[in-house]
Amino acid sequence: MKKIKKSTESMQLSSIIHAPIFATSNYKVDENSRGLVSYDISRTKNERVVYNGLELNASDDFPLFAIIISKYQQYRKFSISLTDKELFEALKLSKASRTEAKRKVLVKRIKRLEFCHVELFFYKDGCDDVDKYTTRLSFPLFQSTFYDTESKEIKIELSRKLGAIATADFS
Numbered sequence: 001m002k003k004i005k006k007s008t009e010s011m012q013l014s015s016i017i018h019a020p021i022f023a024t025s026n027y028k029v030d031e032n033s034r035g036l037v038s039y040d041i042s043r044t045k046n047e048r049v050v051y052n053g054l055e056l057n058a059s060d061d062f063p064l065f066a067i068i069i070s071k072y073q074q075y076r077k078f079s080i081s082l083t084d085k086e087l088f089e090a091l092k093l094s095k096a097s098r099t100e101a102k103r104k105v106l107v108k109r110i111k112r113l114e115f116c117h118v119e120l121f122f123y124k125d126g127c128d129d130v131d132k133y134t135t136r137l138s139f140p141l142f143q144s145t146f147y148d149t150e151s152k153e154i155k156i157e158l159s160r161k162l163g164a165i166a167t168a169d170f171s
Helices: 014-018 061-075 084-090 100-114
Strands: 036-044 047-054 079-083 117-122 135-140 142-148 153-158
Touching: 061 079, 061 084, 061 100, 061 153, 079 084, 084 100, 100 142, 100 153
Parallel strands: none
Antiparallel strands: 036 047, 047 117, 079 153, 117 135, 142 153
16 A cells, blocks of 8 residues: 555555556656657566556656545545645645646646556466466556646546456456
């Protein structure tokens, strides 16, 4: 369990957390120079993760993703609404640093997450052929995002596959 703030605890999908999705970019790399990456890794002998998306990092992008997943888990709704205040508080930004520029950075981070696409493959024991999987699940992290600049609210529609991923094959 990743604890961002007491009110934003969440259980994270181990396939995503243990894959280097949030470790593909150094936090010092300028946002605008982050490119698209694609990788295919075998996390365990029975599970393979394929990621296509923008370079993300653990210090900027993962806490935001964790807050969104936490909100889903608290309310069990795929439509998540987050206000600027909730985001700033969850990311532990002081009141003095809660500027319009910081809000724009948060929106850019969410835009990066919009480009994430994950495929999970599950294999039976002893299968060495990558094309002989028993289960394949492919999904973007988000179905859609909606920004209301007047109310300063961001509405995120999570991929239904992300919420329904706790099956026997994908633990």
